[in-house]
Amino acid sequence: DIVMTQTPLSLSVTPGQPASISCKSSQSLLHSDGKTYLYWYLQKPGQSPQLLIYEVSSRFSGVPDRFSGSGSGTDFTLKISRVEAEDVGVYYCMQGIHRGTFGQGTKVEIK
């Protein structure tokens, strides 16, 4: 199975400051169709998860442009350019190239 490793596991950020989460996969997520099957989800407190980013860097509809995704192959990053109070929650990366595996999650809180 493909293992997804996120770092850090927790992050405390001052509002208006940037934040970055790393996600590494144990195998390349590049498919022969040319797509890289890496997604980012956010689970806000008490809510179901919601999609932020798909295929490494495409923002889902309605997601603020302060969220951006980058990376390739096995190394990926989610960046929040200026953290806001509504961004608190647990962020998960997920690979979709073979069955599905989520990272352990990164809990983001506001200082």
Add this chain to the structure above:
Amino acid sequence: EVQLVESGGGLVQPGRSLRLSCTASGFTFGDYAMSWVRQAPGKGLEWVGFIRSKAYGGTTEYAASVKGRFTISRDDSKSIAYLQMNSLKTEDTAVYYCTRDQSHGYYDILTGYLPLGYFDLWGRGTLVTVSS
């Protein structure tokens, strides 16, 4: 309104069975793959399995932890996806989410992998507790 509503959760003894339902509304259910994701109390997310649309053969795949015990099916005429869970274990205790899966890819020509799509719509989840 576009939504997914899970039902069928509850308390069940180890070794017994339970069937969850996911009722979709507001979109053409038959056009989409559906995935199930679970979350044990206080833990992270775990993908359980998916079923592709009939247009993509209705193929199913499962996580290793549930393969052979869980079965996903669909009734497009009713816009419902099912998760049949047999031989339940205490470690299956979790909130089970139904998701709409934007899966439209094909098998990788080198690895044979069949990709999942992104989950753009989630239900609120239903709690399954496996305990004696």
